[in-house]
Amino acid sequence: GDSVTQMEGPVTLSEEAFLTINCTYTATGYPSLFWYVQYPGEGLQLLLKATKADDKGSNKGFEATYRKETTSFHLEKGSVQVSDSAVYFCALSDTRGNTPLVFGKGTRLSVIA
């Protein structure tokens, strides 16, 4: 079945450091790919998405590019802030829509001032 593998955390960075969280997937067909973020005590929020190969999703300074050849969707941010401390989940879904998301295990990011 479909699966998502993302780098294990926790990841600890200093403010203004560069962030990369790796995510690779296994799926039949061409899934849509997502990054969700979970701030402490809250639910998951959609951070960005890409629905086809070479699409770049971006939001709040975060970016991820759908790479079909490497089945990857790595999350990057050029300069992290303390407020970015959260758990980040990579996920995929079938392009048909209305199908359950398959999540990676999550990566906890802590940014220190």
Next chain:
Amino acid sequence: DSGVTQTPKHLITATGQRVTLRCSPRSGDLSVYWYQQSLDQGLQFLIQYYNGEERAKGNILERFSAQQFPDLHSELNLSSLELGDSALYFCASSGWMNTEAFFGQGTRLTVV
């Protein structure tokens, strides 16, 4: 605010008991999904309903059941609770042809 509402936010109950978690999806969304989040298992998909009908089933225990009502709200029933059922339970919803889902704030269940 995602538009998905879950109640209650917190629930503490004893082993062997039964609880009901409630979810109201975003206005117009026909699909409701239930996920369980525990520390060691990450996010596990439990079950999906679409317009009142069960559409997909994941790792849902036989002690758990769900339904979606005509007004599209959904309930997740957990019975014969065990200590290991302590977790965050999330509801999410999606609309027609949406590939992404929108999550509620979750219900934290503690079984003592």
